[in-house]
Amino acid sequence: MELKTFRGGLHPPDNKKWSDKKAIEVCPLAEGDELVIHLSQHIGAPAEACVKKGDLVKKGQVIGTPKGFVSVPIHASTSGEVIAVEPRIASAGTMLPAVVIKADGEDAWDEGLVGGDPDTMTPDEIKDKIKDAGIVGMGGATFPTHVKLSPPEDKKIEYLILNGVECEPYLTADDRLMLEDPESIVEGILILKKVLGVDKAIIGIEANKPDAIETMTNACAGKGVEVGALKVQYPQGAEKQLIFALTGREVPSGGLPMDCGVVVQNVGTAAAVNDAVRKGIPLIERIATVSGAAIAEPKNLKIKIGQPLSKLVEFCGGIKGDLGKVIQGGPMMGMAAVSLDVPATRGTSGVLLFAEDQVLKEPEGPCVRCGNCVRACPAFIMPTEIATMARNSMFDEAEKLNAMDCIECGCCTYICPARIPLIQSLRQAKGAILAKRRKV
Ligand code: SF4
């Protein structure tokens, strides 16, 4: 069978063998543990704290209310006492508003949480449930799901695509979820299909997960959901590339998936939607892979939002050897974490610990005009030219070279023999262009 794919990209070692056979384990939480729950864990306006120091909260209770349509509420991940409402350090080193809860060890649910029957609910009622549960994209992008499910009326949606690709090296959380809880994913897909009013749903899974392909194919039988096997090629899981591979449709430059009739959701998001709608369970936990050469025992964990990364590492046997770098997410698109004291968030798909000798220390050299970055770029732009413009603050020129089409996949930086951090310049250019557009 010929595997579907996109143009460009590359094939870094996937390093999934360290954790892909490890069943999901629950990362423990003890009485007295502190959870730091940031109020901004999603794309859009931060939530606003609605609890104060000294309040007693239950698991699943709202502790932050959304500010506007592109925003979601934040919930307590366990029961306990609010011991602070104040800025706390986040992964990138910035201080962000947070609610700090000291666990009482009971892990007692808020009894006001109720689910419903999606068969008897209207699409708008379902979307309200999804928003109230704080569901965001679980692949790491953390875009509010209810917003993605609300395209303008003139955008007819024909396809729902489920992202089970997990093309980032090391990460195996979605793979394990598909193997261990395929029913929740399929039930969530059926709910999403109803909201969008679409007939066609396809789950895209890379061919390096044959067990997940088989499991999901069996779970989808007779449910009107297809499974598409995809070539192992990074970034197969990027929205535009996934849409092209599965449907042959192209998202126009500067456009969104809905511009070609598609909505993409992660398989983890589908499972979270099922929990939210049927059981009223908000997004307070997620699956994350803890892996890398500097972790004693790589694992897939069910973690509570707000647990410090150090707890996850401790449960995986601690640090092995000299720790060089910590990444939240995958090695290609994830962000370096300033310390293991920062908390896990709704976007924490992985925590990777790299050894000292794996961290690149050689200085950047001059561009040798090899063209590798251009050939690898799945967005068909010229990374080296745009990076040069960005470094010289020529952001109008960078915009003319379609810098905004960069999906920040990191292929150009990975493949560059001169070790030029091209993606940093691309991000800088995009930030400057967006700032200019907001002023106009
Ligand atoms: S320019 Fe952007 S889209 Fe192209 S390879 Fe680099 S990071 Fe990826």
Ligand code: SF4
């Ligand atoms: S990959 Fe690096 S060295 Fe080669 S053209 Fe691009 S920027 Fe220059």
